[in-house]
Amino acid sequence: xxKPILVVLAAGLGSRYGGLKQIAPVxxxxxxxxxxxxxxxxxxxxxxVIFIITPALEKDFREVIGNRVAKHMExxxxxxxxxxxxxxxxxxxxxxKPWGTAHAxxxxxxxxxxxxxxxxxxxxxxxxxYRKLYDFLINEAGDGNHAMIGYRLGNTLTDYGHVARxxxxxxxxxxxxxxxxxxxxxxxxxxxxxEDGENFTFVPGNTVVSMNIWAFGRKILDDIDKRFSAxxxxxxxxxxxxxxxxxPVLVNDLLQDNVAKITVIPTEEKWLGVxxxxxxxxxxxxxxxxxxxxxxxxKLWGEPSE
Numbered sequence: 001x002x003k004p005i006l007v008v009l010a011a012g013l014g015s016r017y018g019g020l021k022q023i024a025p026v027x028x029x030x031x032x033x034x035x036x037x038x039x040x041x042x043x044x045x046x047x048x049v050i051f052i053i054t055p056a057l058e059k060d061f062r063e064v065i066g067n068r069v070a071k072h073m074e075x076x077x078x079x080x081x082x083x084x085x086x087x088x089x090x091x092x093x094x095x096x097k098p099w100g101t102a103h104a105x106x107x108x109x110x111x112x113x114x115x116x117x118x119x120x121x122x123x124x125x126x127x128x129x130y131r132k133l134y135d136f137l138i139n140e141a142g143d144g145n146h147a148m149i150g151y152r153l154g155n156t157l158t159d160y161g162h163v164a165r166x167x168x169x170x171x172x173x174x175x176x177x178x179x180x181x182x183x184x185x186x187x188x189x190x191x192x193x194x195e196d197g198e199n200f201t202f203v204p205g206n207t208v209v210s211m212n213i214w215a216f217g218r219k220i221l222d223d224i225d226k227r228f229s230a231x232x233x234x235x236x237x238x239x240x241x242x243x244x245x246x247x248p249v250l251v252n253d254l255l256q257d258n259v260a261k262i263t264v265i266p267t268e269e270k271w272l273g274v275x276x277x278x279x280x281x282x283x284x285x286x287x288x289x290x291x292x293x294x295x296x297x298x299k300l301w302g303e304p305s306e
Contacts (some may be wrong), residue, residue, distance in 0.1 A: 002114035002229075006046040008034070009104050009212075010061065011054045011080040014228050023064070024280060027287055029299055033273070034121050036287070038069055039300045041117075044130035045138075048074040051121075052104045052110050055079050062069035063108040074302060078108035092240035100244030101212065102224050109221045118214045118247065124283075125149065125213050126269030127295070136215045136265060146251075147215040147263040148175060151271055154205025157186045158278040166210030166248045167193070167203060167263065175262035178210055178252045199259035208264060210248055211271055223254055 003019040013023070023032050038049065049069065053061050059078065066075055080098055082091050084107055098104065106120055115137040119125065129149045129297075136147045156165060162183045180194035190205035227244065235243035254260035272283050290296050 003048065004046060004134060004141075005114050005116040005214075006038075006041045006049045006119050007105060007108060007112065007118045008033075008037070008049060008051050008118050009101055009118065010051050011098055011104055012060075013053075013057065015120050018071035023075065024274075025273075026280070026284055027291070030138040031123050031300055032244040035105065035294070036124055037119060037121075038073065039131045039296065040125070040127045041134075042073055044134040046117070046130070046134060048076070048079055050076045050108050050116075051079045052080055052108055054080065054098070061262050068301060076111050078111055078173060080107040081103045085232060089232050089236075090231070090234070091188070092236055093179070095241050097228055097242055097244070101247040102245040102250040103228065106221065106224045106228065112218060112221060114204070115217050118216060120212050122273060123211060123213075125211065126271075127266050127268065128269050129213060132265045132267065133213070133215045141215055141264070143219050144216040144254075145217055145263070146220060146249075146260060147265050148158075148210055149215075150208040150214045150264040151211050151268045151269070152205060153184075153191050153203055153207045154189075154211045155269070156209055156211060157184065157191050158273075158275050158279055159186055160278040161185075163275055165191075165193075166212075168208040168210055170208055170264050173264050173266075174266050175251075175255060177255065178248045180246070180248055190203065208266070212247060214247065214251075215265075220260070223259065224250060227253065239257075242267065 025031060026033055051061065051066060069075055080103065081096060117133045117137060141147065150168065153165065158162060158224050162185045164182045166178045166185045166305060168175060184191045184193045187202060190198040191205050192202045194200045227250065229246045251262060255262060272286060274280050274283060291298060
């Protein structure tokens with residue numbers, strides 16, 4: 001059996017930061033968040049990574065991230081492009097937005113020859129998450145058996161604005177349903193989401209949420225492929241310029257159709273990210289404390305991150 005692969009969804013990095021070279025370092029050594037993700041994954045056992053990017057990002061991505069990591073892990077690239085769609089469909093006039101995270105994973109189908117983990121490129125998930133992902137991929141993933149690392153909502157919020165989170169319903173450590181909430185704000189004891197900007201629903205802080213970190217058997221690629229045409233038919237009719245084929249929505253559809261089982265693997269790790277500029281100072285402090293506590297070396301790759 002081939003060893004599990006780490007798939008990193010990075011096609012949106014350039015647009016979110018105004019270019020890869022504008023990504024602010026998160027420590028004094030010049031590392032960015034993806035360095036910590038890859039370091040944790042490598043320590044957990046992953047030794048192959050597929051970066052999913054856009055063709056326009058390739059040169060900068062190799063320079064800023066890929067060439068450095070390639071000294072320590074096998075690196076492959078897959079390219080998410082708008083024209084990667086089934087025959088009979090056309091790109092809607094004026095569409096420039098990528099087709100979403102499920103489509104991103106689909107773009108790497110020809111490279112993925114084993115069970116795999118899928119993560120966002122600009123999120124810090126914590127070492128515990130990668131160890132648990134790797135263990136599941138080695139011992140349990142396959143066919144329709146997949147897994148999600150389940151975070152506590154209270155460990156994933158920011159004090160500086162709203163975030164999007166997948167609110168999960170679970171039973172006996174299995175995922176039953178995900179509800180994507182695009183506007184979740186911090187509240188004492190948890191968070192609250194709104195659909196209209198006025199009325200809020202409280203969610204306790206210990207509620208399980210999806211942070212888009214998954215362990216998939218390779219069969220998921222066939223499921224994504226088969227359902228992409230149906231998504232395109234809906235997307236073109238409803239919102240041809242902005243509709244996206246999201247992994248959590250795809251997973252939820254598979255659950256409702258009883259063609260997949262998703263184990264929820266809990267972690268008490270605290271998610272870290274830079275949703276707002278004010279998130280950066282506390283992020284740097286937290287990572288600095290981790291380095292002081294010897295959870296990470298000063299130089300993750302044994303050399304300056306240049």
